[in-house]
Amino acid sequence: MSHSNETVNYGPILFQYDLYPEKIEEVGKVKKVISRRGTFALKETSLNEEEASWFTHVIHRLSEIGYHQIVPLYPTKYGDYTVQYGNRTYYLMPWFAGGDRFGLTREEAIIEEIGKIHFLTLKEQDFSPEVVDHSFQYLMQRWESRQLEMERFAEESERMPYMSPFELTYLSHFHHMMRMAEDAKRRLKDWYDACHSEKRYRSVLCHGKLSRNHLLYSHHGEPHLLNFEKAVLDTPVRDLAVFFRKAVHLSNWTKEEGGRLLSLYQRHIPLLDEEKSLLVSYISYPEPLFHSVDLYRHQRERYSQIEFVHRLEKRISAMRHIRDFCDLILTPPPPQPLDTNINTDHI
Amino acid sequence: MTILFEIKKNYELQKVTWKEKDILVNTDCGVKQIRIWKDRALLDWHVRWRDEVGKNSLAVADRMIRTSEGKPWVDMGSEYLTLHDYVEGTHERSGHEKRWGLLIGNMLQAGLELQEEFSSVTKEDHYSFDACLAAIHKLSKEYNELVSVKNSLPEANKRLNLAMELKKASSHVPLPLFDSDTHMNNGGQIFNILFYRGSDDYPEHGYQPLRRLLTEWLKECGPYSLRKLLTCINEHFSLEREQGYLLLAEILTPWELQDCVVQLKNEELAHIVSYVKSFEQDWDFNRILLHCFTDWMDDKRKRVAL
Known part of the structure; x- marks a missing residue:
């Protein structure tokens, strides 16, 4: 049995599961716990008591409504699903070594699974103009204040006697970024107007942190989602925006591929017109570019100039992909072909 | 099977x-x-x-x-x-006040939250000074060894009256339930955890079990460690206001006198001397406990005032 520091540190937590580890390995953000009783994944989080309780509720609720493609949580011997130790919270799951996958790619599997969850948890909310007004105003104000910050950075950069390569790249794309932000705000206004005229608003259980790292394959090759720590009841667009923002970075990304993934999702839950506007608005707002600027301003020592430039350019290129994809989202579907075999004798 | x-x-x-x-x-x-x-x-x-x-x-x-x-x-x-x-052995006390404070603070918090729901399963000791007085008068006629016990009566009466006044002033404040058989030796250690072996007895309504535990702590670890323990308990369950006064009332109540009387009533002459000696010790320790606790409370008040 290993007597490393890790074994000692995790003792109080693993004691609650009656697990006496022979070895603990660090794999990404989880600890792989190898014991006589099997191999497990121990996840450390910063969830507080209330968040941990919601997280546990989400996992149970998904199981109750018939969704089983999640990595389950093991209860402690005292029946708790999370363990608080100091100011950290832990939970234990089976270790998924990963087996052969069924035909789907990882992105296809994620969009399929999230479509199923959204379908099972879909709820037509009672329309509340106040809630919609609040969401709209909150986001609009946040976006406008971010734009102001970026404008300030542009002014500062312009005043520099010698601009850095990053500042130069940023300035050369600045007007384009601002146009993107204005377009996103226009789409947000479209969503707001449509919500008011249609008087409807749908919510689902959102995973909250969709990522290809949050999908594992069981040894039977079945996809399982994990990490519902940020799960929240919100518009389905929330998960889709996170998903597509990441997906455009894939090497095989094309707008057609994006359209195909969205169609896979819409087999479970077709988006309403105003939700499409909201999705376009979310993903077309150039926040990833602004985030690169934040990183440059506040953590300049972390990367070299060339790395910062490279990062920004990569994101500008991703935003171009997004713009093409947005056009596709908003394109009305082609009319259904007329069935030539329709019997017209009765007309 | x-x-x-x-x-x-x-x-x-x-x-x-x-x-x-x-x-x-x-x-x-x-x-x-x-x-x-x-x-x-x-x-x-x-x-x-x-x-x-x-x-x-x-x-x-x-x-x-x-x-x-x-x-x-x-x-x-x-x-x-x-x-x-099941965890064998005991957890260290002195130097581990933080951990014990967390345990006791959480026990008090749980006891307070659950006191209404479980009020029907509690047991409570009642103090009768008159019964003590009558018993000691009767016993002192038979035995000459009870001088120190008799001498303690005026102070015991004074303390009891003070305790009753404090309880009356906080009569609107709910008392926590507490595991009745609470002792330091019930605390074991495993994987750096303070693992407390609870009892299967009826809980007590009020601070008597905690008073017993604090006395044990004082006897084993001394006043300095006791003050540290009180500070650590206070981080998780406030003893500075009403709950502190109710604990003070329990410390003031001369339980050691009643315990001594119960033992004296049931025993032979041969044991009387040892019981009286034990009473004298308990009496002195309780005085120190009272002193430590009031000092600690004064200190807390001063800090607030500053």
């Missing part, structure tokens, strides 16, 4: 054998302790306070291990069986 079978079946254990008949079993998950309960309401109290205290992982009570169906007990017909972790 039936008990072992029930444990094996309900807790889905592979191997269950007796380590100590009807008390401890060896299982594939380590040594576990068995408890049998007849009173369901009492059992519910013990499940709840242990669960509340066990919310953190640094200082925990011996919670009921859940069955494969997630229940904290096994229904055995007319009684219930519970299974607990």
Whole structure:
């Protein structure tokens, strides 16, 4: 049995599961716990008591409504699903070594699974103009204040006697970024107007942190989602925006591929017109570019100039992909072909 | 055989054998302790306070291990069986005030939150100074060794009156329930956890068990460590206001006098001297405890004023 520091540190937590580890390995953000009783994944989080309780509720609720493609949580011997130790919270799951996958790619599997969850948890909310007004105003104000910050950075950069390569790249794309932000705000206004005229608003259980790292394959090759720590009841667009923002970075990304993934999702839950506007608005707002600027301003020592430039350019290129994809989202579907075999004798 | 079978079946254990008949079993998950309960309401109290205290992982009570169906007990017909972790040995005291403070603070917090729900399963000692007085007068006619006990009566009366005044002033404040058989030796250690072995007794309504524990602490660890312990308890359960006054009232109540009288009434002359000696010691320790606690409270008040 290993007597490393890790074994000692995790003792109080693993004691609650009656697990006496022979070895603990660090794999990404989880600890792989190898014991006589099997191999497990121990996840450390910063969830507080209330968040941990919601997280546990989400996992149970998904199981109750018939969704089983999640990595389950093991209860402690005292029946708790999370363990608080100091100011950290832990939970234990089976270790998924990963087996052969069924035909789907990882992105296809994620969009399929999230479509199923959204379908099972879909709820037509009672329309509340106040809630919609609040969401709209909150986001609009946040976006406008971010734009102001970026404008300030542009002014500062312009005043520099010698601009850095990053500042130069940023300035050369600045007007384009601002146009993107204005377009996103226009789409947000479209969503707001449509919500008011249609008087409807749908919510689902959102995973909250969709990522290809949050999908594992069981040894039977079945996809399982994990990490519902940020799960929240919100518009389905929330998960889709996170998903597509990441997906455009894939090497095989094309707008057609994006359209195909969205169609896979819409087999479970077709988006309403105003939700499409909201999705376009979310993903077309150039926040990833602004985030690169934040990183440059506040953590300049972390990367070299060339790395910062490279990062920004990569994101500008991703935003171009997004713009093409947005056009596709908003394109009305082609009319259904007329069935030539329709019997017209009765007309 | 039936008990072992029930444990094996309900807790889905592979191997269950007796380590100590009807008390401890060896299982594939380590040594576990068995408890049998007849009173369901009492059992519910013990499940709840242990669960509340066990919310953190640094200082925990011996919670009921859940069955494969997630229940904290096994229904055995007319009684219930519970299974607990068993930890041998004791946890250190002096130098570990933070951990003990967390445990006691959480026990008090749980006891306060649950006091209304479980008020029917409590036991409470009543103090009768008149009964003590009558007994000591009667006994002192037979034995000459009770001088120190007799001499303590005026101060005991004064303390009791003060305690009653304090209790009256805080009569609107709910008292926590507390595991009655609380001792420092019940604290074990495993994986750097303070693992507290709770009792199966009826809880007490009020601060008497805590007073006993604080006296034990004072005797073993001294006043400096006791003050540290009080500060650590206070981080998790405030002893600065009404609850502190209620604890003070309990420390003021001369329980050592009543305990001594009970012992004197039941014993032979041969034991009387040792009981009186023990009373004198307890009396002195309680004075120190009172002094430490009031000092600690004054100190807290001064800090607030500053």
